[in-house]
Amino acid sequence: MKPPPDGPFPMLKHLCSLLVVALLASPHSLSAADSIIVEKGKPHAEIVISDKPARMTKLAAKELQQYVAKMSGATLPVVTERTPGKSAIFVGMSRHTEALGLATQTLQHGAFRMASGEGWLALLGADKDYVPIEPWGRKRDKNETARVNAEWDKITGDTFWNTASELYQRYHPELDIWEMDDAGTFNAVNEFLRGLGCRWFAPGEIGEVVPKVATIPLPQVNRTVTPDFGFRRFSYYTQHTGIGDRALWDLRLGLNFGAEIAGFPQICHGLKFVIMREEMKKAHPEMYLLQEGKRSTRSEGVPNLLSPLLFEKQVKHVRAMFDHFHEPMHNIDLVDGYSGLTSDDPAWMAQLTPERGWRGTMSDHVWGYLNRVALEVNRSHPDRLVSALAYGAYTQPPQKIEKLSPNLALIDVRHRQEFWDEAKWKERRQWRAEWLKKLPSGKYISWDFCTNARPEQVGRPVVYTQQISRDLRELKGVSLGELVEIYAHPTDKEKSFGYNDLAIEHLNLYLTARLYWDVNQDVNALLADYFTSYYGSAAEAMRAFITHAEANWMHMNTDAAKIGESLDLLAKAKAAADPASLPGRRIRQIADLMKPLEALRMQLSRKRETDLSYRVLETSNTGAKPLGSKPLDGNVDKAWWGEVRIAPLIKLRPEDTQPKCSSSFQIQRDGSTLHIGIVCLEPDMKRLQISTTQNDDPKLLDGDHVSLLIETSSRSYYEISINPAGAVYDLDRATGGRGLGWSSGAQVAVHRGSDRWSIEMRLPIVGDEAFVLDPTKGIDGSRPTELFPWHFNLGRNRVRHGKAERTAYSPTGKTDLHVPEKFAKLWGR
Known part of the structure; x- marks a missing residue:
């Protein structure tokens, strides 16, 4: 039976209101202990639990006791034996509920029962305690990881990564629960509390609503409540740091980790556990993709799906997971970042179908491999499922496979917030229909995102309540459930970000979680x-x-x-x-x-008169050595800087003559530092015009120099000029700015060679409100992103024979750079 569509627990609320009215009208009519929980702030009931309660039962009893006290001021005792003359609230299964004939054996995925009788109320679910299987990791520690991997090696006879090495993340010691524990009784308690007006819209006390109620009657109820979706999981970016108040909030929202459906490991990129160990990389390089003449073994490694040995190893790994950990489902999907790859191997490249567009480029290639793995595993374990993502360049269904393996479950990765666009909504529905035709198992899970609070993305009030409701209504009866990936600040570092990560997203998540239980609300x-x-x-x-x-x-x-x-x-x-x-x-x-x-x-x-832009790459993505470890000597060495995103400087005005000496630059990011490399070719190095060797000397602008003008998302604008002697002239040109009293904090080095001079600049990004904290130091603003870009221009001034040759990245049409309307967009990811 589902909760009625007019809100959570309306029957209880109605009964409570009637009983309160009756009590106030006739103080003696409901004075018997078996009809009241709290009367005028005094307890008339007790919470009765088992002698040996499950972990979640104990937490549920504590939850009920805490919120009844918050509402009424009355503390209900928690006991294992009933006290004569007192109403009993049975929380969880016990000999008392067994005597009443209340069973929970058929309740799954956090479903619960609520029943009442003369002098008692029962709130109960299955409450199965999760028991981890050895070997599993107890903490984030290299030695601990090595230990559990070594134990796993003994079991598998191979060098796979133990997926249980990070299992500690799923245990919350402050609550003494595993996320995999059944929470049926906890859900029943919270449904009862919701009926009294309690709400948990967001994590922590600031997110809860608790009404003040002097009297709480014992309700009459007989309900079994089951969710519309069994699998209801929120996954936070920073799970490894702990999730604090969010763990309890998840429970109050009625989520279900769903290990009984999808297993305990992560349900994405499962192939990495086969190939990410260094021992595997050294022993079997042929299992890794050939790129730029080398086997791609960096980081987790890039799999070569044409390798027979890779296929053999993955099948072996999946079977070991089923045999040892008894998992109902195991993910076999590829490593993250596989989409968009290229290879030196012509046979591998021939597998791709770029004519299908980005979302289908790898579909036949990837799903051909995954389906072969699934079919082979099905021969030995026909009662188990393997899962894989419809994701990135393999989002669309494969064309060369009519029917997928009967043990294959699909995890469809979407962005529900995009469904305001009807074209995208219809496209995803069509793809889902095509997938389901190919999916004999019928096992479908959706994957959504709430990641708008990322530092590079934060700002917009992204709300999509109607899309949530419409989409989940369609998924009812189709999907086993859903995982939502959520951006979250690392625990204990929330204040350093200056904003609450769920200030807006909590509403989308709250509605999603409530609709998981009843999409018809x-x-x-x-x-x-x-x-x-x-x-x-x-x-x-x-x-x-x-x-x-x-x-x-x-x-x-x-x-x-x-x-x-x-x-x-x-x-x-x-x-x-x-x-x-x-x-x-x-x-x-x-x-x-x-x-x-x-x-x-x-x-x-601001009126922009150019659409010119420059995308900043992270130094780790250039294929060169990391710039953060390079000696700062001014030499823009390709071994460190690579040969990506090299942009030329061109003449400022159409009528200017072509520059005699070419110039170029690169910008890369490493953490909160921008690395800017500038190369100025110069055949006449002996006649460099160096007008000063002193910092902040305006004479610097009279000679050879390079100027960088930067408008951040919060400040317009800064100027940093550097000459071949390494002198720096920087000032804040914003209205009300500090002028020459400002310092960029940049580290600068200049290199002079035989036919060029070059600059390396390391520019610290101080962050939002830097101007408020100290207006004399640093670039004010968060790092440039696609949503919140910076704008800039970079130019060179070359002086010979009393004349200046001026070039810039973005031509201004004037004789100088100071035209903010012509600043190019600077952005990154």
Whole structure:
């Protein structure tokens, strides 16, 4: 039986209200102990659990006790024996519930029962304790990883990576639970508390709503509640650092890790566990793809799907997982980043089908291999499943396979927030229909994302409640469930980021989790409850803000007017709530997260007269040595800088003559440092015009020099000029800026060779609000990204015979660089 569509637990709320009214009208009519839980702040009931309760039962009892106390001030004792004359709330299975004939054996995936009788209420689920199988990792430690891998080697007779080496991440010592524990009883307790008005919209106390209730009657109820989706998993980016309050929030949302469906290891990129050990790379290089004349064994390694030995090893690995860990499903998908690869091997390249477009380029190649693995495993383990992703360049179904192996489960990777675009929505539905025709198992899982709070992406109020509801309604009866990948700050470092990672995303996640249980709930009713409960006096103002955000977030990276409208609506909401109140603090979290939009609006409002751009690569992606370890000597050496993203400088104005000496630059990023390499060819090195050797001397601009002008997402603009003697002239040119009183903090070195002079600059990115913290130092602004780019120009001034030859990356049409409208976009990922 599903919860009725008019909200969670309406029957209980109705009964509670009737009983409270009756109690107030006739104080003696409900005074018997068997009809009341709390009366006027005094306990009339106790929480009864088993002598040997499951882990989740103990946590559920604590949860019930804590929130009844928060609501009413009454603390219900937790006991194992009933006390005569007191109402009993049976939490979890015990001999008491067995005597009442309440069974939970058929309840799966966190489903639960709620039943009542004279003087008692039962809240219970299966509550199966997860028991890890050895060998598994207890902590994040190299020695521990080596230990569990060595134990795994004894079992497999091979050198695979033990997928259980990071199992410790799934245990939460502060709660004493595994994420794989069945949470049926906990779900029943929280459904009861939701019926009394408790809500957990976001993690932590700031995210919860707890009403004050002096009297709580014992309800009459008899329900079995099962979810529409068995697999309900949230996966946080920084799981390895711990997830803090989010662990308890996940439970209160009614999630289910789903190990009984998909197993305990990660459900993506499972092939890496076959090939990532150094012992495997050294022993069997033929299992790795040939690229640029070498076998690609860096990092996790890139598999060669044409290798017979790779096929043999992966089948062996999957069978070992089934035989030893007794997994119901194991992921066999490729390593991350496989899409978009090329190879020196003509036979490998011949497998690709670029004519199908990006999403189908590798479909036949990848799924041909995966299907062969699945078929071979099915011969020995027909009762188990293997899974793989529809992802990247192998998102579309293969054309050369009519029917996939009967043991193959599909994990469809999508971005639900993109479904505001009807064309993308229809495209993904069509692909799903095609996949299901090829999928005899019918086992389908969706994979979604909530990653808009990443530092390089944060700012827009991305809300898509209607897409969530529409999509999940379609998936009911089709999908086993869903994993949502979520950006989260590392635990204990949240404050250093300056914003709450779930300030906006919590709403999308809350609605998603509630709809997992019943997709037929009215999403607008859930939203109405959210606005009223969460924002109090600012409810209507926040409804207007969220409604605008849902309709316009997708345009806020390009439309200054939409950003302005959103910020104005949020300002009205802030004004409607006491800043010190919980609603005021919640709105403040959203405002903090949206700060980058204020600067972006200013950027977008500026008239741009060029679409020129430069994409910054991370130094680790250039194929050269990492620049962070290079001695800073000014020599733009290709061994370190590579030969990627080399951009030339051209004449400033169309009427200027072609420059006699060419110049070029490269920009790369390493963490929070921009590396800028500039090469100025010069056949007449003896006559370099060096007008000063002193820093911050304006005479520097009279001679040979290079100038970098930078407008960040929060500051317009800075100038850094360098001459062949290594002198630096830097100033803040922003209105109200510090002029020459500002220092970029750049490390600069100049190299002078026989036919060129070159510059290496390391420019620290201080971060947002650097100007507020210390306006005299550093580049203010977060690193340049695609959503929040910087803008820049870079030029060279060469002086000979009293004349200046000026070149730039972005021609200005004037005799100098100082034309912000002509600044090119600088961005990266």
